[in-house]
Amino acid sequence: xxxxxxxxxFFIMILQMTLLSFLEIGSISPDLLLLVVVLVSLYxxxxxxxxxxxxxxxxxxxxxxxxxxxxxxxxxxVGLIVSLVRFPLMLERRPLTYQGRGDFxxxxxxxxxxxxxxxxxxxxxxxxxxxxxxxxxxxxxxxSLAFILLRAGLIAVYxxxxxxxxxxxxQLGHNYTLMRKIKMDKxxxxxxxxxxxx
Amino acid sequence: xxxxxxxxxxxFFFLALTLLFLPxxxxxxxxxxxxxxxxxxxxxFAESVEEPVLPDQDISSLSPVEQVKVMRKQVxxxxxxxxxxxxxxxxxxxxxxxxxxxxxxxxQNFTWSKNYQLITANVLINHxxxxxxxxxxxxxxxxxGIASGLPVIxxxxxxxxxxxxxxxxxxxxxxxxPGFRIRAHVVSTPKTVKEKSKLIQGEGVLEGYSxxxxxxxxxxxxxxxxxxxxxxTSADFYQxxxxxxxxxxxxxxxxxxxxxxxxxxxVIDFNNLSQVIILKKKGNN
Numbered sequence: 178x179x180x181x182x183x184x185x186x187f188f189i190m191i192l193q194m195t196l197l198s199f200l201e202i203g204s205i206s207p208d209l210l211l212l213v214v215v216l217v218s219l220y221x222x223x224x225x226x227x228x229x230x231x232x233x234x235x236x237x238x239x240x241x242x243x244x245x246x247x248x249x250x251x252x253x254x255v256g257l258i259v260s261l262v263r264f265p266l267m268l269e270r271r272p273l274t275y276q277g278r279g280d281f282x283x284x285x286x287x288x289x290x291x292x293x294x295x296x297x298x299x300x301x302x303x304x305x306x307x308x309x310x311x312x313x314x315x316x317x318x319x320x321s322l323a324f325i326l327l328r329a330g331l332i333a334v335y336x337x338x339x340x341x342x343x344x345x346x347x348q349l350g351h352n353y354t355l356m357r358k359i360k361m362d363k364x365x366x367x368x369x370x371x372x373x374x375x
Numbered sequence: 376x377x378x379x380x381x382x383x384x385x386x387f388f389f390l391a392l393t394l395l396f397l398p399x400x401x402x403x404x405x406x407x408x409x410x411x412x413x414x415x416x417x418x419x420f421a422e423s424v425e426e427p428v429l430p431d432q433d434i435s436s437l438s439p440v441e442q443v444k445v446m447r448k449q450v451x452x453x454x455x456x457x458x459x460x461x462x463x464x465x466x467x468x469x470x471x472x473x474x475x476x477x478x479x480x481x482x483q484n485f486t487w488s489k490n491y492q493l494i495t496a497n498v499l500i501n502h503x504x505x506x507x508x509x510x511x512x513x514x515x516x517x518x519x520g521i522a523s524g525l526p527v528i529x530x531x532x533x534x535x536x537x538x539x540x541x542x543x544x545x546x547x548x549x550x551x552x553p554g555f556r557i558r559a560h561v562v563s564t565p566k567t568v569k570e571k572s573k574l575i576q577g578e579g580v581l582e583g584y585s586x587x588x589x590x591x592x593x594x595x596x597x598x599x600x601x602x603x604x605x606x607x608t609s610a611d612f613y614q615x616x617x618x619x620x621x622x623x624x625x626x627x628x629x630x631x632x633x634x635x636x637x638x639x640x641x642v643i644d645f646n647n648l649s650q651v652i653i654l655k656k657k658g659n660n
Contacts, residue, residue: 245394246394247395249391319585
């Protein structure tokens with residue numbers, strides 16, 4: 178499972194290195210890798226999520242100009258925050274997360290409010306980029322604190338648009354599997370009735 | 376218990392924290408290894424080089440229809456080869472033009488060939504995924520004589536400097552990166568002959584800004600800077616950076632105490648950069 182997430186992260190990183198430069202608006206581009214971090218932190222056990230998030234961050238560290246370990250630590254840190262807040266955010270009838278199963282399945286994304294997850298993703302992107310910008314501010318002092326907040330906010334908003342699509346697609350996938358399951362159950366029911374009659 | 380599932384996050388947290396505070400030169404090797412792994416990308420995007428097809432096949436024994444078929448194929452192959460040669464010629468012409476542009480910026484008594492070795496390189500990745508840092512990866516490394524800190528140009532324009540070097544690839548820190556620092560000067564753009572004889576200059580420190588813009592800090596307010604003035608590199612003490620490379624134009628200025636902080640718009644569009652030149656001072660091996 179962890180290799181699947183790292184594989185997805187690697188694919189997204191290649192995408193971010195090549196195609197996403199075309200989506201850049203005034204030097205602001207979406208951070209899709211952080212969406213993977215949110216997904217991992219929401220739907221996997223904390224210890225495993227931390228490990229995967231750290232690996233994703235390390236991957237990004239290696240592909241960017243930042244010091245090795247910076248983004249790895251940051252991704253792990255924000256992932257840990259998401260893992261900690263998912264339980265308080267969990268509602269009885271409309272859970273934000275569900276950790277009961279041992280593997281990743283589209284059925285996990287059912288009965289959840291997309292807006293909550295999108296806001297959570299945006300907040301994670303804002304915190305992560307804000308902290309990274311703060312690090313640069315203390316190390317190089319090239320720009321002001323207001324600039325860091327504005328930039329982190331814009332990246333968060335831009336990434337949230339992609340989060341909407343991502344979670345909407347996952348919801349569609351869930352609905353499809355759910356409908357298929359209902360259909361299969363019906364067919365199974367008809368078959369059992371027939372066999373009883375015969 | 377140390378190995379229990381409950382303690383795993385804490386152990387992992389401290390492991391990650393340890394990695395964060397390890398000395399940078401310990402971590403440079405894995406980074407360089409990944410940079411070397413990027414080398415095959417160059418071959419993916421490179422145009423395929425095929426053996427030249429020479430029309431020396433004896434077709435006299437073939438039927439007229441087959442002769443026509445073979446000749447058509449030969450014409451198509453030759454067309455493809457011609458296109459390849461044309462592309463190569465255009466690429467080399469661009470490199471020559473870039474070198475000529477660079478030498479044109481230098482003083483007449485300056486013989487660049489005596490002072491600098493020019494290493495041309497193709498850009499492999501022109502986008503930094505971090506969102507804050509600005510860098511690109513080129514297909515030349517320490518095997519080609521590249522070392523950390525060397526200036527990188529494109530024609531007469533400054534691109535940045537080499538920051539990380541692996542055997543076959545290198546990472547270039549762009550002038551827009553927040554960690555980039557260099558001495559630079561702003562020069563007035565004369566409109567009349569009288570103004571030409573009285574060029575006004577002001578020195579400052581160029582700093583990246585994480586966006587497509589850079590900033591020239593610590594320019595004295597005695598200099599009457601105006602938007603549109605040009606910004607050039609200043610010669611440094613060790614003469615690693617040549618004087619007179621164009622950085623950009625002044626977009627706006629902000630007063631900061633006794634100094635100006637100029638917002639500079641770089642002339643180069645870094646997203647469309649495909650080739651760069653690395654300047655290596657002769658005698659620095």
